[in-house]
Amino acid sequence: MSITKEQKRELIEQFRTSEADTGSPEVQIAILTTRIKALTEHLKVHRKDFASRRGMLMMVSRRRKLLDYLKRTAPDRYFAIIQRLQLRK
Incomplete structure (x- = not known):
């Protein structure tokens, strides 16, 4: 259900904004999205969990708050992360 250290490291490298960046909203949103997708698959099998x-x-609520913050402070970064993660259809 959770993501491995290697997956998390890859996500950080893909979505970071600078060399030492590990906690920017983009990185947090990407990690949360990966965890949400894994849990969604788990809940399809285990409906009563x-x-x-x-x-x-x-x-999902935490990701929504981060997306709202990003949209309010940096709309261009918001639209870029939405497009990269394909969150809006």
Whole structure:
């Protein structure tokens, strides 16, 4: 259900804005999106796992807050991350 250290390291390298960046909103959104996708697949099989469902909903809420912050402060970065992660259809 969770992502490995290697997956997380790859996400950080793909979405970082500078050389020492590990916590920018883009990186956090990418990591949360990967975790949400993994939990979605888990919940398709285990429909009654309500604890994991609650955790996923909290992650979706956290990602939504980060996206709202990014849209408010840097709209160009917001639209870039939306396009790269294909969050809006």
